[in-house]
Amino acid sequence: MVDASSAAAQPDATAAPGGGRFAIRAHVLSADDLRRAHTRIAHEIVERNHGAGEVVLLGLYTRGVAIAQRLAAAIKEFEGEDVPVGALDVAFYRDDISLRPVQPLGPTEVPVDITGRTAVIVDDVLFTGRTVRAALDAINALGRPRAVQLAVLVDRGHRELPIRADYVGKNLPTKIAEDVRVRLVETDDTTDDGIELWGPA
Amino acid sequence: MMKNLLSIDDLDRTALDELLTLSEDFLHVTEREIPKVPALQGKVVVSLFYEDSTRTRISFETAAKRLSCDVMSFSVGSSSVNKGEGLRDTVQTIAAMGIDAVVVRHSAAGAPARVASWIDASIINAGDGSHEHPTQALLDLLTLRRARGPELDGLRVGIVGDIVNSRVARSLVLGLDKVGANTTLIAPPTLLPTVLDGWRASVTHDLDDVLPELDALYLLRIQRERKSANRLPRLSEYSARWGLTVERAARLKPDTLVMHPGPMNRGVEIAAEVAEGPASLITEQVTNGVAVRMAVLYSLLSSGARVA
Numbered sequence: 250m251v252d253a254s255s256a257a258a259q260p261d262a263t264a265a266p267g268g269g270r271f272a273i274r275a276h277v278l279s280a281d282d283l284r285r286a287h288t289r290i291a292h293e294i295v296e297r298n299h300g301a302g303e304v305v306l307l308g309l310y311t312r313g314v315a316i317a318q319r320l321a322a323a324i325k326e327f328e329g330e331d332v333p334v335g336a337l338d339v340a341f342y343r344d345d346i347s348l349r350p351v352q353p354l355g356p357t358e359v360p361v362d363i364t365g366r367t368a369v370i371v372d373d374v375l376f377t378g379r380t381v382r383a384a385l386d387a388i389n390a391l392g393r394p395r396a397v398q399l400a401v402l403v404d405r406g407h408r409e410l411p412i413r414a415d416y417v418g419k420n421l422p423t424k425i426a427e428d429v430r431v432r433l434v435e436t437d438d439t440t441d442d443g444i445e446l447w448g449p450a
Numbered sequence: 451m452m453k454n455l456l457s458i459d460d461l462d463r464t465a466l467d468e469l470l471t472l473s474e475d476f477l478h479v480t481e482r483e484i485p486k487v488p489a490l491q492g493k494v495v496v497s498l499f500y501e502d503s504t505r506t507r508i509s510f511e512t513a514a515k516r517l518s519c520d521v522m523s524f525s526v527g528s529s530s531v532n533k534g535e536g537l538r539d540t541v542q543t544i545a546a547m548g549i550d551a552v553v554v555r556h557s558a559a560g561a562p563a564r565v566a567s568w569i570d571a572s573i574i575n576a577g578d579g580s581h582e583h584p585t586q587a588l589l590d591l592l593t594l595r596r597a598r599g600p601e602l603d604g605l606r607v608g609i610v611g612d613i614v615n616s617r618v619a620r621s622l623v624l625g626l627d628k629v630g631a632n633t634t635l636i637a638p639p640t641l642l643p644t645v646l647d648g649w650r651a652s653v654t655h656d657l658d659d660v661l662p663e664l665d666a667l668y669l670l671r672i673q674r675e676r677k678s679a680n681r682l683p684r685l686s687e688y689s690a691r692w693g694l695t696v697e698r699a700a701r702l703k704p705d706t707l708v709m710h711p712g713p714m715n716r717g718v719e720i721a722a723e724v725a726e727g728p729a730s731l732i733t734e735q736v737t738n739g740v741a742v743r744m745a746v747l748y749s750l751l752s753s754g755a756r757v758a
Binding site: 340346350351352356 | 488752
């Protein structure tokens, strides 16, 4: 969950947040594209950190957790190393709790002490940056990593905070009213992965 | 969206389930190394206790602090109440300082509802006379749910003791009925309300009769301050017939859960060995209480979170 509008619109593919109708504008990434993006990001993480030994992947609920597990599986395949994967719920760290309903999405579970490690935050879509800011606070409460990095499948722009991603599957210029919808077999009711751009019809 | 929690009846079944699920989320938070989140930063919670309390007051204050609220504590003993200030003036004075929630305990039934009619802040009933104690019922339901799974439908729960004076029993009976459990009230006639219409529970005077069938046995405190002892010939007779002694505990089903809202009169309503035995969930109840109160504060004070 990266931005309120896409999360709110996700369950019903035709209802727009404003009440109008939404339609597909573009197929952004296919299942094969996503597989390649995962593999590339996994390689980049290992390359940038000179190995995977000190890395811990922290997926943000819901899809970030699944993506983090895919990245860990890819690293295991080519590097032979088990990278610990944690799941982070940032609900109680958000800055919009007083503006809209914010409910937790799952329990925060981090299997290792993150202090001294390189923590890689993993999420599906980077939008305003507010979820990532909340994640940085959540990480603070867990320990003091040596460094924190950010991996996302899609960077759709429109940042409201000085945050940028270290690893990006696809840079996708969007309009603010558009909606980036990510489908993953682990988290969504779907038989194949895919990312589409939706907009007002 | 709900503003106050005055009675367990303020919650419909869906809201109750959501609140218990949220409580489990907060239970995870309380198990972390830093059991504190910034969710309600800047909110001010006042605990206004006109009656003695250790666990409820500390539990609410801990819950508020773990959500990063600022907590102001009002003690009758050191306040202007001793100069004759009435409840309404006290409450309006506190409200004028700019606050978001008041946790009220009072010996008069309905006092929290009155307070809610005077000021804009959210009011949480932390026990009003013999009327209700909704967060106690919520933490008891959470404790049962964690021990037995989310489906409490058909669970047989016996509540033993001073039913007539007990706000805990009143809220718990309502809560158990909402989740579909079957409640039996067990007490000597002098400790039962004279009119039992509207109580969604069956009634018996004989604990030994129902003992082997119960899935959970909930013991109420003999409340000396509400003179429940005056309704009994002798405390030792109460223990002999309605107390959970070691011998009686042995006749419970092996998986029957034993609960008590505290504070306990060891050797009166429950034997010390039973209170500390493996079937006892009394410590879990206290732990769950903080998580439930975090969920209540979060639901009332964070905008939009649906409670009812």
